[in-house]
Amino acid sequence: MDREPIVQVKNIGMSFGATRALDNVDFNFYPGELLALVGANGAGKSTLIKIICGYHSGYEGRIIVANREVDLNSPKEAYDFGIQTVHQIINQGVIQSMTVAENLALEEMLSPDQPVVYNYPAIRRRAGEIANLMDLNYLDLDVPVFTIPQSDRQMICIARALASDPKLLILDEPTSSISDKEADRLFTKLLKLRDSGVSIVYVSHRLHEITRLADRVGVLRDGKVAGELVKPFSVQNIVHSMVGDIEQNPVRKKDSKINKSVVKLELQDLVFQEGKPPLNLKLYEGEVIGLTGLIGAGKSELAAVLFGADKPFSGRMFVNGEFYEPSCIRAAIDNGIFMVPEDRNNNAVFPEFNILQNINIPFLGMFTNSISVLSKRKERKEAARMIKAMTVKCESEESPVLSLSGGNQQKVIVARWLMVESNLVILDEPFQGVDVKSRREIGQYLRDNIGKSTAIVIATDLDEVIDISDRIVVFNHGVMVGEQEAGSIDKERLIQLTSGTLEEILN
Amino acid sequence: MKKFNITDFSIRWGFLIVMGVLFTVFSLLQPAFLSAGNLFNILLSVCIFGTMALGETFVLITDGMDLSIGSTAALSVMISAYLMVVLEWGGFATILMVLFIGVVVGLFIGFLIVKVKIPDLLATLGMMFLVQGLQYIPSGGLSIGRGAVIKNGREAMGQFSEGFKYLGQGRILKVIPVPVLIMIGVAIIVYVILSKTKFGRIFYAIGGNPEAARLVGVNVNKYKVIAYVSSSFIASLAGILLAARVGRGDVGSQGTLLMDAIGAALIGFAVLGARKPNPFGTIIGAIFIGMLMNGLTMLSMQYFWQDFIKGSVLVAALAFTFGISKKHG
Amino acid sequence: MKIMKRVLVVLLMLVVAAMAFANGNSEKAGMALPGAPAPFDGSKAVHIALVRQMVEGEFMQLWRAGAQQQADLLGVKLTVLGKNMDNKAEADFVYQAISMGVDAIIIDHGLSETMSKPAEDALAAGIPVIAFDVDLGNPAIPQIAQDDHALGLMALEQMVTDFNGKANVGYVYVSGILPLDKRDESFTKIKNENPGIVEIVRTGTLESPFSVKNADQVSASLRANPEIEAYFSPYDEFAKGVVMALEEMDRKDILVYSADISTQDIELMTTPGNPWRATAACNPSAIGAASVRGAAMLIAGMELPHDILIQPMLFTNDMLKDRNIKNMNDLKETYPAFNKSDAATASWIPEI
DSSP states (O other): OOSOOSEEEEEEEEEETTEEEEEEEEEEEOTTOEEEEEOOTTSSHHHHHHHHTTSOOSOEEEEEETTEEEOOOSHHHHHHTTEEEEOSOGGGTSOTTSBHHHHHTHHHHHSTTSOSSOOHHHHHHHHHHHHHHTTOTTSOTTSBGGGSOHHHHHHHHHHHHHHTOOSEEEEESTTTTSOHHHHHHHHHHHHHHHHTTOEEEEEOSOHHHHHHHOSEEEEEETTEEEEEEESSOOHHHHHHHHHTTTSOOOOOOOOTTOEEEEEEEEEEEEEOSTTOOOEEEEEEETOEEEEEOOTTSSHHHHHHHHTTSSOOSEEEEEETTEEEOOSSHHHHHHTTEEEEOSSHHHHTOOTTSBHHHHHHGGGGGGGBOTTSBBOHHHHHHHHHHHHHHTTOOOSOTTSBGGGSOHHHHHHHHHHHHHSSOOSEEEEESTTTTOOHHHHHHHHHHHHHTOTTOOEEEEOSOHHHHHHHOSEEEEEETTEEEEEEETTSOOHHHHHHHHHSOHHHHHO | OOOOOHHHHHHHHHHHHHHHHHHHHHHHHOGGGGSHHHHHHHHHHHHHHHHHHHHHHHHHHTTOOOTTHHHHHHHHHHHHHIIIIISOOOHHHHHHHHHHHHHHHHHHHHHHHHTSOOOHHHHHHHHHHHHHHHTTTTTTTOOBOTTOBOTTSOBOOOOOOHHHHHHHHOEETTTEEHHHHHHHHHHHHHHIIIIIBHHHHHHHHHHHOHHHHHHTTOOHHHHHHHHHHHHHHHHHHHHHHHHHHHOSBOTTTTTTHHHHHHHHHHHGGGGGGOOSOOHHHHHHHHHHHHHHHHHHHHTTOOHHHHHHHHHHHHHHHHIIIIIIIHHTO | OHHHHHHHHHHHHHHHHHHHHHHHTOOOOOOOOTTOOTTTTTTSOEEEEEEESOOOSHHHHHHHHHHHHHHHHHTEEEEEEEOTTOHHHHHHHHHHHHHHTOSEEEEESOOHHHHHHHHHHHHHTTOOEEEESOOOOOTTSOEEEEOHHHHHHHHHHHHHHHTTTOEEEEEEOOTTOHHHHHHHHHHHHHHHHOTTEEEEEEEOOOOSSHHHHHHHHHHHHHHHOTTOOEEEESSHHHHHHHHHHHHHHTOTTSEEEEEOOOHHHHHHHHSTTOOEEEEEEOOHHHHHHHHHHHHHHHHTTOOOOSEEEEOOEEEEHHHHHHTTOOSHHHHHHHOHHHHOOOSSOOTTSOOO
16 A cells, blocks of 8 residues: 555544443555455444544544544534545435435535525536436436435435545445345445545445455454454455454353253244245244344344234244234234343333333233222232342332333343243343343343243344354344354354355355 | 432422412412312312313323314213204213214224324314314304204204203202212222223323333224223213203303313323323312412402413423423433 | 422412402402491492403493492492303302302303303302393392393384385394394384385394304395395494495495494494494493492392393484594593493492
8 A cells, every 4th residue: 555545543542431442443544445344243343433424522542634633523524524424324314205306415405505495406406416426317306215215315325425525435334224236236336436536434244245345354353453454355364353363162051951842933934024035943942042143134024023013924833833823912922922122212111110010011911800900019029029030220119110220121121021921032132232240140030031931032243142042043134044052153153144145155 | 218309309299389388378368268169169160171181181191182172072062952952852862972972083083093194183183173163063053052043943942951950060968069079080980090900001101102012012003092082082071061061052162171171181290290191180280270260260360360370380380390300300 | 409499489479479469459348338228338348249251342341341430439349250251161150259258249141051050059148149131030130131122213213213214124133132132123113113114125144253244145135125225233243244235335325223332333333424324222331330230239138120221322423423432432421321321220329
């Protein structure tokens, strides 16, 4: 690299409370180069990006743009230095009800220099120019954005970013919600852009994309630079530097509680996403399954079908050998299929309720007399039992749930579903926003009390599933691509299974 | 033993203390205020919108708002009069029919919100106008009383049955007004349902986090419809009391019922620091409004001043609930 | 905490305001009237409640002013209880007045069905009741009313004079409303006495707004019956509609005779070229004053006739123009007799 870097970050550090998110990170970003940034969840990728695009002020270290040291305190400042970012969630970047033209020329449209009377033809002209930057001329400028495919929306965001002639373009997981075909189109454009001299930072979990696109790979691990790889690189060596040498194949003995003679849940040729191959899977009594895969791999979709929230496209399900076809969530619950949903705050916690009310809500019928009046005594007794069993730290069972820490709130939500006997408990990302101690305690309780039931723990984070599972099942693009038993876990293989393309894995 | 905290104390008891102070002040300034007869007058003056407010509480709990209850009550008045005076129905059949129509109105609102997916406020606003117009249709826009000439030119010869009027004008032991007893009965039933049964718990769960409620197996739509049906049903019951009170099909009888009912329920948020809709608070809110109006009237304050003060109290109660209570939650 | 304090301060201020208002209206204890029976001899402060169905509008305001004036002359405390067009509240107010322990209750307008029971309860509590323009159907309750027969007759007699007993008349009338029915009886009487007075056409509606809807009907019927020379519309809101129609059709030669009067009516009548010829009316203030006198007489234990009629006066557009009368105040000042009513009077009651 004999060229001058367009942006340099030097000795970048950042702490959130006691957590050291980034420590002494250096990177150079060169014009005409595509740098891929990889790392496990929590390695510090998003923190670094947010610093570079001005969201986090109060970082340590220096940022140098075009040989000038700058102080980035707001996205607007980063923007003025020619740093443009396209964020992961596409629909936060477009205004769905507005037309393609308006979205493309959003900046012009919202600029204070606009005449008072809205001049759509002028906006449309400008939008046409911007569309040209990404060869988007095939788009109908006058239709609302919600009518066009995700990839085109993504393209609109990128085109808009390019309109300001950026020096550095950051793309955060741009393919997480678009199809492979759409991704291919995006890659062609990105390589063209790189060749035109733009510096691109590409963040992705999908390692095969990176091997195709990147000129250089920067690896973050635990907030530090774990290595920089240059061509040629393979998925293998990227994974190796992500995982590191120390943390290999953790050992967890297989649990003896599993009773292979009893099949609790059986999926026969189940198609739960359109156009995907059928899934066959058996869950045994006393077993905890870890279900992992990247965002969009189909984990939550399977959970929704099991929990009666969605209907399968075809195939059959059996619970305890009996045909199972839930018509709604209540039907699933009545069949002993429970779910701790992901995103505790939005999907599980009743903020105005106390702990007791949060625990007891799904099974109020247990506490009522013949005219549906609740017995406070019975409610207290059950809630107190669960609080004790799950080691929830609280003043009393009638303290507000919001007075608890995140980990203890999660224990309350898990307690809600472990209070009565079940056939299957699904825990969707149960450890998000949960401290390590609580995570261990929840996992331990689940393992100790699985009894005659069975559990599916869904987590993107490999360490979380390795920690808790008797068996790990990996999904990739809606296909079950592999499984590993506790005791013979190969973490590198797991990363390949989650991050590779289907062709690579299946052939 | 927890440490005494003045802020927590005032959040919990502040409203009732203010109410007590006002009560004392009114009693001192106007001794007649304190007579048993007058205290029943206060209850009598609030029992119709107080009953409606209890119905509204169901909807408020599920994080909705029913703006149509005033019209629904007025519709009940006109239907009652039409059935008894024009069609010469008996009182009992009239009551059943009016309550049935209340349920139908609630089901229709529920349908608009749950199936057609119109936001609560807009659906009930639309229904407010619709029902407001509907109530005039049978009588062609005229009040219905004995001897009134209805559209077809015939004189209406029926009349309000004595039993029906007793619901609005009767007094038990010559002191306790019947409609007040009805309001108290409704209040007890609503209190038990909302605070003591699993249904109440589920209503509150839906209001607190509808998605979480769905994911614990609650049929959220069903409960929303039940909330609107309850609200319309109770509003039509209040309409029966109003009809019995007024004694004829009086056009435009809804007056300020809707706003008083919603005001009472909102003031109820501040009672005992509940910070959420609750039947006990609603009744206290209604009585507070009635007490304030009664006391200020006795002190010869003009009606517009009374409205001004009523509004100020509502704003203060809401500021109290949402402004400070939240921060100290 | 700070907000909390402020909230309390605001509430306290409201309480203080309430007290201030109360003091502003505090009663003057027992003014003695010469030769008056108890309790007007100064033995006890007298308190009368005025319970109203309507509080807005010129008529209602003048009514109240007259009542207040008479009450002041009597040294009586008058408490007005009323919320505009809220019939349930009106009933509540009667009970409130009973609790307040007033000495008499005046019920001003209202629905018979709604007010009969509260009025009965007031009587049962030993409080005399007098009613204006609402039939409470109770022999113990004197009923004050405008003399509607006289209202109709006075306007019609002016018409007979103006047309020498011969006129083609258009008529605006809606049946079923007691005052209008009485005025209609007067019209029948006049027609019988004067064969030359012929009713050509009859219209009338209570659709709101009265004036506009009636104007539509009048202009339609005028097209069909151009021979009409005069209009009798015994209610001023109807008359406004007639005038509106006549102006639109440029038929200001037709003269209009009506009942009731307001400032707006005066403005119309005094506009040059306006066809509104005459109206017969009672002074709302005089009615208010008579009501208070009636209540006072009941308190003093005096007998009152069951029906008390307030006599109207006739005003022609010439009278109003000649004396340069612009509004109700001018009218009251110019015609002192208009302010007085000999209904419910007694020697010991000071006259307005």
